[in-house]
Amino acid sequence: MRYTKAIVSILLTVLLVYALNRPWGTIPAFAPLLSPFVGFWQNAETDTAGDEEFTLGGTTEPVTVIFDDLAIPHVFAQNDHDAYFAQGYLTARDRLWQMEFQTHAAAGRVSEIVGDRALELDRYNRRLGMGFGAEKSVKAMMTDARSRESVEAYTAGVNAYIKQLKPSDYPLEYKLLGYAPEPWEPLKCAYFLKYMSGVLALGADDLNMSNVLAKIGPKATKELFPDYPFHEDPIIPVGTKWDFKPVAIPKVPTESRPVIDPITMNWPEHDPAIGSNNWAVSAQKSASGYPILANDPHLTLSLPSIWYQMQIVTPTMNVYGATMPGAPGVIIGFNKRVAWGVTNVGADVLDFYRIRFKDNTHREYWHDNQWKPVTRRIETIKVKGLPNVVDTVLYTHHGPVMYMAGQQPFAKNVPIGYAARWIGHEESNDFLTYYLLDRANNHADYRKALSYYGAPAQNFVFADTQKDIAISPNGKFPLKWKDQGKFLLDGTNPADDWHGWIPAEQNPHVKNPPRGFVSSANQSSTDPTYPYYINWQFAPAERGTRINERLTTMRNATPDSLRMLQNDNLNVRARWSLPVFLPTVQTQKLTGEQKKAFDILKTWRYNNDIAEIGPTIYTEWMRQYMNGVWQDDFPNTDSTTLRFPSFDRTLELAEKDPAAQWFDNVKTPPRENLSDILTQTLQSAVDSLIRLHGPVGNAWQWGPHKATKIAHLARLDALSAVNVQIGGGNGIVNATTERTGPSWRMVVALGSQPKAYGVYPGGQSGNPGSRNYLNMLETWRTGKLNELLFLQSPQDKNARIRQKVIIK
Amino acid sequence: MYQIVLIAFLSLCAQFFLPWWTLAIVAFAICYWRSPGAGWAFWYGFAGVAIVWLMYVLLIQLRTDGVFVGRMSELLFKANTPFLPALATSIVSGLVGGLAGLSGFYVRQATTTQIINRIS
Numbered sequence: 001m002r003y004t005k006a007i008v009s010i011l012l013t014v015l016l017v018y019a020l021n022r023p024w025g026t027i028p029a030f031a032p033l034l035s036p037f038v039g040f041w042q043n044a045e046t047d048t049a050g051d052e053e054f055t056l057g058g059t060t061e062p063v064t065v066i067f068d069d070l071a072i073p074h075v076f077a078q079n080d081h082d083a084y085f086a087q088g089y090l091t092a093r094d095r096l097w098q099m100e101f102q103t104h105a106a107a108g109r110v111s112e113i114v115g116d117r118a119l120e121l122d123r124y125n126r127r128l129g130m131g132f133g134a135e136k137s138v139k140a141m142m143t144d145a146r147s148r149e150s151v152e153a154y155t156a157g158v159n160a161y162i163k164q165l166k167p168s169d170y171p172l173e174y175k176l177l178g179y180a181p182e183p184w185e186p187l188k189c190a191y192f193l194k195y196m197s198g199v200l201a202l203g204a205d206d207l208n209m210s211n212v213l214a215k216i217g218p219k220a221t222k223e224l225f226p227d228y229p230f231h232e233d234p235i236i237p238v239g240t241k242w243d244f245k246p247v248a249i250p251k252v253p254t255e256s257r258p259v260i261d262p263i264t265m266n267w268p269e270h271d272p273a274i275g276s277n278n279w280a281v282s283a284q285k286s287a288s289g290y291p292i293l294a295n296d297p298h299l300t301l302s303l304p305s306i307w308y309q310m311q312i313v314t315p316t317m318n319v320y321g322a323t324m325p326g327a328p329g330v331i332i333g334f335n336k337r338v339a340w341g342v343t344n345v346g347a348d349v350l351d352f353y354r355i356r357f358k359d360n361t362h363r364e365y366w367h368d369n370q371w372k373p374v375t376r377r378i379e380t381i382k383v384k385g386l387p388n389v390v391d392t393v394l395y396t397h398h399g400p401v402m403y404m405a406g407q408q409p410f411a412k413n414v415p416i417g418y419a420a421r422w423i424g425h426e427e428s429n430d431f432l433t434y435y436l437l438d439r440a441n442n443h444a445d446y447r448k449a450l451s452y453y454g455a456p457a458q459n460f461v462f463a464d465t466q467k468d469i470a471i472s473p474n475g476k477f478p479l480k481w482k483d484q485g486k487f488l489l490d491g492t493n494p495a496d497d498w499h500g501w502i503p504a505e506q507n508p509h510v511k512n513p514p515r516g517f518v519s520s521a522n523q524s525s526t527d528p529t530y531p532y533y534i535n536w537q538f539a540p541a542e543r544g545t546r547i548n549e550r551l552t553t554m555r556n557a558t559p560d561s562l563r564m565l566q567n568d569n570l571n572v573r574a575r576w577s578l579p580v581f582l583p584t585v586q587t588q589k590l591t592g593e594q595k596k597a598f599d600i601l602k603t604w605r606y607n608n609d610i611a612e613i614g615p616t617i618y619t620e621w622m623r624q625y626m627n628g629v630w631q632d633d634f635p636n637t638d639s640t641t642l643r644f645p646s647f648d649r650t651l652e653l654a655e656k657d658p659a660a661q662w663f664d665n666v667k668t669p670p671r672e673n674l675s676d677i678l679t680q681t682l683q684s685a686v687d688s689l690i691r692l693h694g695p696v697g698n699a700w701q702w703g704p705h706k707a708t709k710i711a712h713l714a715r716l717d718a719l720s721a722v723n724v725q726i727g728g729g730n731g732i733v734n735a736t737t738e739r740t741g742p743s744w745r746m747v748v749a750l751g752s753q754p755k756a757y758g759v760y761p762g763g764q765s766g767n768p769g770s771r772n773y774l775n776m777l778e779t780w781r782t783g784k785l786n787e788l789l790f791l792q793s794p795q796d797k798n799a800r801i802r803q804k805v806i807i808k
Numbered sequence: 809m810y811q812i813v814l815i816a817f818l819s820l821c822a823q824f825f826l827p828w829w830t831l832a833i834v835a836f837a838i839c840y841w842r843s844p845g846a847g848w849a850f851w852y853g854f855a856g857v858a859i860v861w862l863m864y865v866l867l868i869q870l871r872t873d874g875v876f877v878g879r880m881s882e883l884l885f886k887a888n889t890p891f892l893p894a895l896a897t898s899i900v901s902g903l904v905g906g907l908a909g910l911s912g913f914y915v916r917q918a919t920t921t922q923i924i925n926r927i928s
Contacts, residue, residue: 006918009911013836016904017829031904033884034897035828036864040880041897044872176883718883769876 023178026114033175038168040175043769053806056160058085064794065090067803070786071764071772074311074320076794081153083314084328086807088157088184091308095325095766096161097171098304100181101713103188103326106130106195108381113177115384126379127393128202129400130194133424137190140429147431151186154328158184172768173714189431192326197424199274199299200456204350205537208643210488212634215642224645224662227483227536228528230652231576233545235459235473235520236508238527244506246531250481253495274299274740275539276343277566277733279519279547280463280471282512287556290750291463294562295332295341296742298735301710303720303773304766306743307332309758311791312438319438320756320790322744325766329434332746334756338440338464339748343520345457345473348535349423351484351498353398353491365396368494372397398491399425419491421498426476428454443468443511450474451504459520465750471518472509473525473534477502482533502532517551519544521733540648542572542731559747559757559785566745567783568733569608574618577651578606584658584675585682596696597686608734609727610703613696619729621685626650628681632666702727708736710761710777712768719768721761726781734783745785757785811838815856815905823860831857831901832908839912846913853909858902865894 020031033039061078063086068074073090077083092099104110108126110118141147162181174180213221278295286292299306307322312330321333332341357374358364364371377400379391394401398419429452436449446462450472453460457475462468478498489496508526510518522539550565582602590598597617604614629650634642644650653660658674665672672680686696693699703725712719728734728741735741746758761780765772779786789800815838819831835853843849869877874890882888885896 002914002918006911006914009907009914013832013904013907013911016907017832020900020904021829031828031900034861034893034900035823036861036868036897037823038828039897041865041868044868044876046871716883718879768879769872771873 028176028178038175040172040769042168043172043175043767045765045767045770047771049803051804051806053808055808056089056164057808058089058156058160059807063807065805065807066791066794066796066801067805068789068798069800069802070309070776071802072309072311072789074313074789074791074794076313078315080314080316081149083312084150084153085157085160087310087312087323087328088154088159089161089807090157090310091323091325092158092161092184094764095304095308096158096181097173098713098766099158099184099188099192099325101173102195103191106134106191106198108379111381111383111389113179113384116386119381119383119389122381123379123389123391125198126381126391127400127402128198128420129393129395129422129425130191130198131379132377132395132400133197133422133426134187134190134194136425136427137193137429138187140427141190141431142186144429144432146435147429150328150431150435151189154189155184155186171766172719176716177714189327192324193430194424195326196324197456200344201347201349201423203346204352205643206350206352206485206488208641209486211640211642213487215634215640224649225486225536226649228524229538229541229646229648231541231545231648232524232527233541233548234524234527235471235518235544236510236526236530237513237515240510240513240526242506242530244503246506247479247503249531250479250484250495250499252481252483253493274344275346275522275543275735277519277521277543277547277735277742278341278343278459278461278471279517279551279562279565280339280461280469281551281554281557281562282469282516283467285516285551285554285557286749287558288749288751290465291339291467291469292557292559292562292747292749293334293339293341293461293463293469294566294745294747295343295461296566296735296745297332297342297344298740299743300740301708301743301761303710303712303762303768305760305762305764305776307760309760309764309788311789313791313793317439318790318792320788322746322758322760327434328431330438331434332744333438334748334750334754335438335440336465336754337442337750338437338446338462339750339754339756340437340440340446340460340462341746342458342460344522345459345475345525346522346535346538347423347457347473347475347477347525348480348485348533349455349457349475349478351421351489352418353396353421353489353496355396355398355401355417355419355491362394366492367397368492374401396491398497418488423455423457423476423478426454428452428476430454440464442466443470446470447472447505447509450507459522459525461518461520463748463750465752468512469518470509470511471520472507473520474504474507474509476504477507477532477534480533483536484533486536506532508534515552517548517554519547519551521547537646540573540646540731542576543733543735546570546572546733559749559755562747563745563757563783563785565733566742566747567728569727569729571606571608571615571618571729571732573622573647573731574604574606574614577622577654578604578618580651580655581678584678586675586679589679590683593690593696594683594686597689598682600696607727608702608729608732610701610725612702612727613700615702615729616689616700616705617685620689621682622647624681624685624688625678628665628677629663633662702729706736706738708738708741711739721774721777724761724777724781742780745780746788747785754790756788756790758788759785811842811852812856812859814838815852815909816860819857819905820860828901829904831860832904835905835908836912836915839909840916841912843909843913843916846910849909849913850906851909853912854902854906856909857905858898861901862894862898865897869894 059082064076066074108122276297280293311320321330356366381389433453462470521543523544608615630644708724710721728736748756763772763775819834822830839849
């Protein structure tokens with residue numbers, strides 16, 4: 001009996017300790033997490049102490065770091081190496097988990113952390129050739145001494161931070177997910193670039209467009225999917241002369257297009273809300289007589305914040321701006337003489353080639369009338385708690401064959417048996433562009449910096465104290481025949497290969513246009529007079545149109561005028577379409593609530609403000625209207641996936657041809673026209689909103705209905721900002737949708753000293769236990785900006801300075 | 809009652825350098841060495857260990873603004889109650905300490921004679 005009691009109690013104790021010391025499924029190991037000695041309690045940050053000095057041993061001279069009241073570091077180093085070392089160290093201190101997680105994701109290593117539920121995601125990233133591309137990029141960045149030094153010093157800085165960590169110091173997410181940080185390496189910087197290319201340059205409609213072509217034929221396809229939109233105001237102003245002699249443009253092959261294999265896939269949820277705005281107004285338009293520049297990149301909003309603010313001062317530069325955790329240098333920012341910003345181009349830089357293998361061994365494929373060898377890349381995916389998964393990826397000269405017949409694709413826009421040719425596979429030294437921009441003095445330096453840039457292609461806006469303003473849709477653009485890559489391509493025919501590159505100096509660009517401003521909002525790069533093909537579709541024209549109309553009338557601009565434009569909530573799509581749509585609605589068919597909603601739309605001033613009900617009704621109506629018009633003509637079936645024509649094209653049709661056959665629902669006996677579809681979908685849109693929110697009332701307001709969420713990267717709601725009340729929306733200059741929006745807003749007024757302002761929805765710290773995790777959110781939400789402290793020396797006096805740290 | 813103080817002090821020292829579960833060894837050892845009964849042993853272990861965790865947690869919680877602890881409460885217990893994490897933390901550690909203390913007492917009983925037990 002005595003023994004039994006002893007044994008049972010010991011057994012119970014050991015079992016309890018064991019159970020509390022290990023994770024169960026997604027539940028983390030409880031005791032180490034709860035322990036105040038090592039667990040999450042250790043991540044609760046108290047207010048920063050006074051000035052500090054510590055020795056890391058990685059710098060050649062001491063580095064002084066001044067922290068301001070928003071915990072933004074201002075780094076003063078005596079040489080570039082020390083500056084990048086400090087940047088790596090400080091970024092890791094605030095954002096280590098985020099840096100590592102994003103590069104793990106790009107490298108297809110999420111399964112290592114969370115187990116086999118991420119296996120398909122990892123397989124997808126690896127089959128896309130993320131590793132293949134990152135390895136090439138790291139080679140390119142290591143060949144140039146400038147980028148090599150910055151990447152190596154940055155890496156050393158990150159590692160200096162990791163090395164001093166005890167498990168109790170690990171960022172919270174490591175404790176929740178139960179793993180430890182590993183050393184940083186230059187390859188991870190390259191993976192970060194691939195991650196951004198993955199976010200911004202992976203759009204592909206090739207398969208769905210081929211299916212559309214097969215279904216409705218070339219004539220109707222051309223008619224419904226035109227190469228230039230109905231409403232457009234391109235980035236390079238119409239009428240700009242091309243100051244170059246174009247190289248020979250490849251001829252459109254005359255051979256018939258390949259037959260498409262039937263493929264079972266659904267139309268992917270492309271996010272049209274990932275875009276950005278930037279513009280610069282000329283000296284004549286500004287009150288100060290110097291240009292003013294603004295930029296707000298729109299991304300899927302996430303926490304820890306996507307950007308990390310920093311000022312870096314060395315004998316070769318004094319630059320301030322938004323950096324990206326994982327990349328040395330400043331990406332969007334300004335120095336004493338210049339300011340620059342970026343928006344995404346959305347070039348057609350991902351194409352799919354149908355591969356004909358010789359036989360089932362897949363050792364050779366047919367190209368240019370001969371059999372060519374297939375190379376194999378072995379991908380070993382570590383899976384937490386399970387044996388490794390080994391995946392062999394076949395590579396042709398086009399790129400990796402992402403999926404063979406019979407394999408289930410993860411992303412639905414990838415054709416089975418097709419090789420992916422992607423800009424992310426190219427060697428390019430994109431860091432060098434930012435390295436040079438950080439130090440640029442004038443327009444010539446800017447042009448030079450841009451010539452090194454590869455991907456993801458960006459519209460680089462520029463302004464300087466010599467009163468030049470400029471913009472250039474820039475990146476490595478493949479030289480193609482017109483529409484090459486609008487549809488799937490033939491992997492056997494060399495005429496379908498990419499034909500080199502558009503010469504970098506011939507990328508679209510404009511300097512000091514007569515209209516007195518430059519701008520971009522992801523719309524068409526140029527009008528159709530540009531000799532080369534960049535893409536056949538771009539983001540819709542609404543944001544660009546609104547920005548340009550306001551900038552056209554702007555006089556005596558100040559930073560505040562630009563800030564107000566960043567927060568413009570006018571819904572141009574509604575302004576264009578409601579005057580066409582509302583008069584055709586058959587109001588006699590509407591019920592009481594439907595009529596109420598209709599009347600709200602009639603008096604709505606097209607503003608997507610928080611308290612408006614109009615945008616809620618309009619957005620839901622238009623969603624159902626687009627489905628109502630096109631669902632019957634382009635149904636996704638088990639064997640084909642199709643896509644709808646754009647809203648722009650549909651509006652053009654409604655204005656010019658309201659009786660078009662496309663408005664008829666072929667699934668119903670009567671012949672519908674535009675008016676019928678608009679009435680039916682307005683009725684059903686109002687009915688679904690009633691089901692969601694009850695009768696028309698305050699619950700229908702745009703802010704609560706949209707309920708913007710800034711999600712934590714690990715998708716943990718408790719660490720996210722939910723139900724953020726803010727206006728704007730898709731296609732609005734203030735492009736804040738449910739999940740996406742301005743990830744950084746910046747306004748820079750140049751002058752004898754630059755005056756700059758900026759904010760992002762989050763904070764400098766990636767630690768949910770820090771006061772600086774979300775401290776900028778309210779400023780961002782209310783459309784305000786913080787002044788950016790541009791210090792000249794570590795001795796500068798300013799009331800906002802909080803702490804001085806010396807790193808030795 | 810001095811056992812509680814001893815367990816608290818020794819487990820505190822241990823956890824600064826060693827894994828969290830060393831608190832079980834401390835509670836076991838102290839209760840093996842001296843504890844008047846099963847109930848007492850459990851109580852010594854529970855209280856000695858939990859006091860340290862609770863005090864440390866309160867120290868941290870009071871120095872911060874509570875937003876983070878609320879988030880963790882939401883994350884772990886699906887309810888934003890600022891004192892839930894502190895309570896759970898104390899109970900979890902207390903249970904381990906208590907069971908370890910109980911084991912110490914029973915092992916002592918099993919390995920020594922009743923007479924020695926009575927004398928001590």
